[in-house]
Amino acid sequence: MLLEVRDLAVNYSGIQAVRGVSLDIAEGEMVALIGANGAGKSSLINALSGVVRAASGTVTFEGAEIQRMSPWSISARGLIQVPEGRLVFSALSVEENLLLGATAAKGRKAQFGLAEVYDLFPILKERRNQLAGSLSGGQQQMLAIGRGLMSGPRLLLLDEPSLGLAPVIVSQVFRALMELRAQGLTTLLVEQNANLALSVSDRAYMMEQGRIVHQGPSRQMAEDPDIIALYMGQTA
Amino acid sequence: MIAQQLLNGLIVGGVYALFALGFTLVFGIQKILNLAHGAIFTVGAFVSWYVVSLGLPLLLGILASIVVCGLLSMLVEFVCFSRLRKTGDEEFGAIISSIGAGLVIMTVVQRLSNTRVLRFPFETFPVRIYEFAGLRITLLQLFMVGCAALLVLALYILIYRTSFGRRIRAVTDNERASTLVAINPNATYRQVYFISGALAGVAGVLVGLAFSSIHFAMGEPYLLFAFVIVILGGLGSILGATIAALLFGMMQTLTIAFLPSGLTNTIIFLALFLILMVRPNGLFGKEAAGALRGRR
Numbered sequence A: 001m002l003l004e005v006r007d008l009a010v011n012y013s014g015i016q017a018v019r020g021v022s023l024d025i026a027e028g029e030m031v032a033l034i035g036a037n038g039a040g041k042s043s044l045i046n047a048l049s050g051v052v053r054a055a056s057g058t059v060t061f062e063g064a065e066i067q068r069m070s071p072w073s074i075s076a077r078g079l080i081q082v083p084e085g086r087l088v089f090s091a092l093s094v095e096e097n098l099l100l101g102a103t104a105a106k107g108r109k110a111q112f113g114l115a116e117v118y119d120l121f122p123i124l125k126e127r128r129n130q131l132a133g134s135l136s137g138g139q140q141q142m143l144a145i146g147r148g149l150m151s152g153p154r155l156l157l158l159d160e161p162s163l164g165l166a167p168v169i170v171s172q173v174f175r176a177l178m179e180l181r182a183q184g185l186t187t188l189l190v191e192q193n194a195n196l197a198l199s200v201s202d203r204a205y206m207m208e209q210g211r212i213v214h215q216g217p218s219r220q221m222a223e224d225p226d227i228i229a230l231y232m233g234q235t236a
Numbered sequence B: 001m002i003a004q005q006l007l008n009g010l011i012v013g014g015v016y017a018l019f020a021l022g023f024t025l026v027f028g029i030q031k032i033l034n035l036a037h038g039a040i041f042t043v044g045a046f047v048s049w050y051v052v053s054l055g056l057p058l059l060l061g062i063l064a065s066i067v068v069c070g071l072l073s074m075l076v077e078f079v080c081f082s083r084l085r086k087t088g089d090e091e092f093g094a095i096i097s098s099i100g101a102g103l104v105i106m107t108v109v110q111r112l113s114n115t116r117v118l119r120f121p122f123e124t125f126p127v128r129i130y131e132f133a134g135l136r137i138t139l140l141q142l143f144m145v146g147c148a149a150l151l152v153l154a155l156y157i158l159i160y161r162t163s164f165g166r167r168i169r170a171v172t173d174n175e176r177a178s179t180l181v182a183i184n185p186n187a188t189y190r191q192v193y194f195i196s197g198a199l200a201g202v203a204g205v206l207v208g209l210a211f212s213s214i215h216f217a218m219g220e221p222y223l224l225f226a227f228v229i230v231i232l233g234g235l236g237s238i239l240g241a242t243i244a245a246l247l248f249g250m251m252q253t254l255t256i257a258f259l260p261s262g263l264t265n266t267i268i269f270l271a272l273f274l275i276l277m278v279r280p281n282g283l284f285g286k287e288a289a290g291a292l293r294g295r296r
Helices: A041-048 A071-076 A094-104 A114-120 A122-126 A137-150 A167-182 A194-200 A218-222 A225-235 B002-030 B037-053 B058-087 B090-113 B139-161 B163-173 B175-179 B185-211 B219-233 B238-258 B264-278
Strands: A003-012 A015-025 A030-034 A056-061 A079-082 A155-159 A187-191 A203-208 A211-217 B129-132 B135-138
Touching (some): A015 A041, A015 A211, A030 A041, A041 A187, A071 A079, A071 B175, A094 A114, A094 A137, A114 A137, A114 A167, A122 A137, A137 A155, A137 A167, A167 A187, A167 A194, A194 A203, A194 A218, A203 A218, A218 A225, B002 B037, B002 B135, B002 B163, B002 B185, B037 B185, B037 B219, B058 B090, B129 B139, B135 B139, B139 B163, B139 B185, B163 B185, B175 B185, B185 B219, B219 B238, B219 B264, B238 B264
Parallel strands (some): A030 A203, A079 A155
Antiparallel strands (some): A203 A211
């Protein structure tokens, strides 16, 4: 397994956001993590990338325990988070943002260089000298994904890539994700939009109140009447 | 006469730029006013004086000042600011903390120098005067302006044209996001403090050479000048601080030459107030948060 999470718990000022979560991701998989707002998805992904410290449990990435490491050490190992809200470097140009991703690759053979990212998101090439802060929300999301790809990810953590985007932009972003899946990039996709997430992923975990409540192949989960009733009706 | 004073002002302004750039660099990345910067400048002058007084070349003295002041600046960051940053109360706390650090450094220098005013030996720098288009310039002034121009240019290239500078600007822009591209912000801060201290150290040596007067409190007026320059240039702006330093130097030499003594600071601060009334973010500052975030 590329990533093994065992009994992970995350607390925020006494509130348990993640309660004993275990999950696995194998090389080449695209795994979705779905659930309603406040289910603990972002807390879990932030604990994986080291942005928040886990209260207990273990995170093993490529055989090494990383739950006590700093976020910069974790990203240097190739576990790359594309955070919710994009967090691009707004005062730097589009190309400088992408090149910063490349510095995180730290000698790993990067599957994606500038040319590949520009092929995936041609609008970024057009805007390459523009300040990232002046891009639209959708373009910033593409930039954040592009920066993540330039970091030579062994595992890409994508946090809510559809959040706040117009439907036409969401479909562009998800088309790019399908392309990444076809290229064999290992990805953990965190999404509220269960329909979308299950349509592009191989397997999925569903979270509720900090716990994993369902898991299985995405196609199977997409046909589960409980999940359809609870989530998919709302997001279709 | 005016042209000569403007030339003198440009030379002094170049040295001010070195001092102010270190100050504005730290403010740009951390929003911290490092009031120990003047004391670090003083140490720069003393270190070079010590190396030269051992009979070693001036260039070795400058190198020693760069290393010692860079390391001292990193120590100030570690002792005064790194813990405060974790509490989230760095802005006001850092002012008090850095005043304390500055006083400690000044006291140590005062003790070590027995409160004496020191001078570089006469033969440290050859006395040569050149005349060009009716203007007189000494070899030392040429050296000062050359050093200042070289270091300002090097800093500009470092910040805006290298991957190291890109990392500094990334941390300035968004510390949290920078950690996700494998940047250690703590290491970046330490590196910036080294550069800031090194620039102050070189400025200290040049001022010590130019005015032939090295004493434990020599940094204090320069700290005040640096305030004026970085506010005038726009807090955190490298280009702004450079131009503001040159303007400040010229304004200072002109007021000293043509107005009654004692009016210099009054005129300079009056000009500062007038400029801030028209441009509250300084001549080149786009926003108070610091233009180090921008492209220039």
